[in-house]
Amino acid sequence: MTEKLKTLLHERAETVNFAVPDVDALTSSGDRRVRRRRGFSVLGGVAALALVGSLASTQLGGSGGGDDDLVADDPVTARVLTWAQGSVLHTPTTSTDLGHRIRAYVSTSEGYVFTDGTGHVYSAVDGEVTEVGSITSKGPRLVADGDGTLAAWVDPSGGRPAFVVVDQSTGETQRFEEPGATEVYAVDGATAYWRDDRGAVAVDLHSGATRVVNATPGTGAGVLAAEDGALAVERGNAGDAANDGTVISRPDGDEVILSDAYGSTAVFSTDARWVSVDADEPQVFDTRSGEPVSFDLQGRVFATGFEWLDATTLVMIASKNEAGPVELLSCTVPAGTCESTVSDLGTFDDFATTFALPVGVELED
């Protein structure tokens, strides 16, 4: 009964010829997209070396840090703009050698947790760097609450993968061997968000109480960010090319659907009033209304936010053009104004293996 309809469709389809797509163009475009999605290709190159060379490089716990030595007597209690190259953690005014290569890192109110790219996880607090666990060397992912003391990751060693949480205020680690432990999404206060056999779950790390956030098995919708009880969750499944945007839920309000926010990562401002979703251009939304924030990028072709320093200051990685130079911007929300905090850090194509930003993942593919 459907033969004519089927025949029409097949006849029509056969009337046209298509050239085989240019695979090099596809892979180049895909590689660029991956770099951007990961946040944030990088910095590198001679210009960055020159910048580093101009800064005082101090050994952790050494005596040369002066007033602005980053990881010395004064634990990091306020969020500061950071980036890393090799084993050196930089702020706009300091450089501190952590003694191990920094391939991916996150910050807490106490210090930093990082991996060296060979499966080791280190905690850096008050002048001490301590190995605190194991992580995969292929695509490691660390998460932390920048306002809290906890950081987490998946430990693949042992009989089966397990979630590990370190409290940088005490140095203690906890291990959670949940069946199907695959991915850790976020830490918000004493609550961790991860994926196991139950789907995406929220776990109270003190009581052990668990709440299923999304019961979809496998690579179902994930938690993009969590802050003060607010959640950003994929709507649909980006892994299956069916991402329908992002859902924001707040403890004190209705859900807000950001139907045009397709990012694979997101970050909340420290009060969860604003959320930045990664994309090729700034995508920052009011979490109460869903209204987007406009930014004056002064002609830059690429910019995306990756860390909030406070309730209204968002750090972006940006570039004036495809060839760079890469900059770090400090942008004010909701005013939408930006100023270049770190400029001329090399080109995106310089990318690489030596730089890291506090997003918990490696910057290269």
Added chain:
Amino acid sequence: MPSRDKLEFAEFVAARSPALHRAAYLMVGDVGLAQDLVQEALTKTYVAWPRLRDKANAEAYTRRAITTTAISWYRRKRWSSERSTETLPEQPSPGHADRVTDSAFLWECLLALPVRQRAAIVLRYYEDLTEAQTAEAMGCAVGTVKSQVSAGISKLRNRLGDDPELLPLINLVVSR
């Protein structure tokens, strides 16, 4: 991060892009748009390549990307001339009864359907997917597939008449 095997991806593109292009063309009715759509879907597939545990499923992934991207593009009215309309082309005059079977007219009516209805029909009757597979490709529920196909066929039938050889009867749109 697992690596992206460019050779393996290139082999996939060479083997499957003709079929993917044809399906995309049926969904959008324009060669240039179909090429853009497939290029975008293949780029997404390349990005996702390390996550595709079973490379045999890459085509299903790309098909899904084509479908959801087409729907998304239409939804955003990214394309300057959106064809979909609630008003289908004028029915042929009685003197042109034979046109009911004229594939050009059926094609015109098909292109006038909303994109989701058109995509559902293409996936069901060209790709010969089951309702479950169509739902997977469209990123929606099976019930949505049923309603989209039913609505699309009803609209076509209103214009083309009840030729059971031309179109499936609505109540016989079987579920698989």
